[in-house]
Amino acid sequence: MAEVNRVAVLKLLGGLPTKPPWPSGRCIFRVPxxxxxxxxxxxxxxxxxxxxxxxxxxxxxxxxxxxxxxxxxxxxxxxxxxxxxxxxxxxxxxxxxxxxxxxxxxxxxxxxxxxxxxxxxxxxxxxxxxxxxxxxxxxxxxxxxxxxxxxxxxxxxxxxxxxxxxxxxxxxxxxxxxxxxxxxxxxxxxxxxxxxxxxxFNTIRRGSIDPCTIPAVKHLLDLQRNNITYATKSPERAGWNPIPCVTKLLQLGVRLEAGESSEMMDVRFDKGVMRIPPIVILDNAESLIRNLIAYEQCDGTCKDKITSYAVLLNNLIQSGTDLDYLRVSTMTLT
Incomplete structure (x- = not known):
């Protein structure tokens, strides 16, 4: 019995990999x-x-x-x-x-x-x-x-x-x-x-990245993400506190206006006013946003910038009324 156990242990040991299953340079993933x-x-x-x-x-x-x-x-x-x-x-x-x-x-x-x-x-x-x-x-x-x-x-x-x-x-x-x-x-x-x-002009908003000073790029989707988020500052602390939808914010006296920033995610709240830069939603916007989110979720070196923006919009838009108000006040839909 001991000999059988020894053979089984050696067989298991021989099949154990010495390197991580995924190489450190991985950057192109199958969507989970x-x-x-x-x-x-x-x-x-x-x-x-x-x-x-x-x-x-x-x-x-x-x-x-x-x-x-x-x-x-x-x-x-x-x-x-x-x-x-x-x-x-x-x-x-x-x-x-x-x-x-x-x-x-x-x-x-x-x-x-x-x-x-x-x-x-x-x-x-x-x-x-x-x-x-x-x-x-x-x-x-x-x-x-x-x-x-x-x-x-x-x-x-x-x-x-x-x-x-x-x-x-x-x-x-x-x-x-x-x-x-x-x-x-x-x-x-x-x-x-x-x-x-x-x-x-991508399906969300034109970025402002300079191709002459572009940071390290992994692939075309990563380039697009850099183009959208390059000027966006990372949050000082992690975590997310849900916020009310547009309808409830209006009931609480919060005003929503179109932001003047050229940066898509430069959302600001000051003195009861939330300013959201306008965005353009074309037919393939969902595909781009979902693939950017999937990329951020798979690549551990990416901060959840696009994901956080999507969560913000998901909190703001809970009904057709919320969407209609944002469409009129802050966004450009085509």
Whole structure:
């Protein structure tokens, strides 16, 4: 019996990992089921897969043709003498483990062949960069490119590229941009500037971040979060005290007015007046906000800035009357 126990103990000991299950560099997460259950639709791409989590899904295969077309156009353009497919492959492969470590749930059988992972990263990354270049006018748009001639594709892409599960490490976008841009382009712009231009006036409020002084970025969703929250001061103390809804605040004599600050979360209360900066709510606002909240809940290095703002609005809006008052007094809805 003792020998059996010894064998069992040794077998268990041999199966115990020596490293944490998640790498320290993880920043791209699968949305937990406890968050996803509230509205699964807003976390899944509808048109294009970026990164490994949704790669290969049948309903997203149509866009793979566009990725290959964009890469072919890029290679034929040869903006940089050092830009060729072999060079792109070499650089990404030398950093493949770093890229893999950015994903929180990359099981051993998720990627069968590391070369396939690298090909996916190159296709996805170059597609995103070329998309940004075309939007900014750096490159001409083909007259038969439906991405720019059909409004529904532009609209869906704006949402798909902001999904937490649909991200590439920022390092990949920076490296591919540097390798595929001319000296003149690198001197005139950056991947951060192109990305901010592409998303333009986002579905909540335009941020004020300067792409030249941008803090460390992990991926496109993180860039959008930085753009919205960069100037927002973190609270001095933790905790949250619920506040009454708009209707009750009005009954208590509190006035609500549109704030003059350009910062979305610069909500102020002074001498009985709550000032809330106006925001714009477009069709994909829910998707963006929910993915930002999911990101903050998954990444331990993120403060709950977007989450706190959402909780504030959730407290203020308890009825259609509350929403109507805010719409008239503080917000712009389209």
């Amino acid at each position: 089921s406890t968050i996803r259950r509230h509205n699964e639709y807003v976390y899944d791409p509808q048109l294009v897969s970026i990164g490994p989590y949704h790669h290969g899904h049948e309903r997203l295969q149509h866009m793979e043709k566009f990725k290959r077309w964009y890469l072919r156009c890029l290679l034929d353009r040869t903006p940089n003498p050092e830009c060729n497919l072999s060079r792109l492959f070499e650089v990404i492969k030398s950093n493949a483990q770093y890229c893999l470590d950015c994903y929180s749930e990359m099981e051993e059988d998720t990627i069968i062949d590391i070369d396939k992972f690298i090909v996916m990263v190159i296709l996805d990354g170059c597609f995103v960069i070329e998309l940004f270049r075309k939007q900014a006018g750096v490159l001409p748009r083909h007259p038969d490119d439906p991405i720019f001639t059909t409004s529904y594709m532009r609209k869906i892409l704006l949402s798909d590229l902001m999904l937490l599960e649909n991200q590439l490490p920022w390092f990949v976008l920076e490296v591919l941009f540097d390798l595929t841009s001319s000296h003149q382009e690198r001197g005139n712009t950056s991947i951060a500037a192109l990305a901010l231009d592409y998303f333009g």
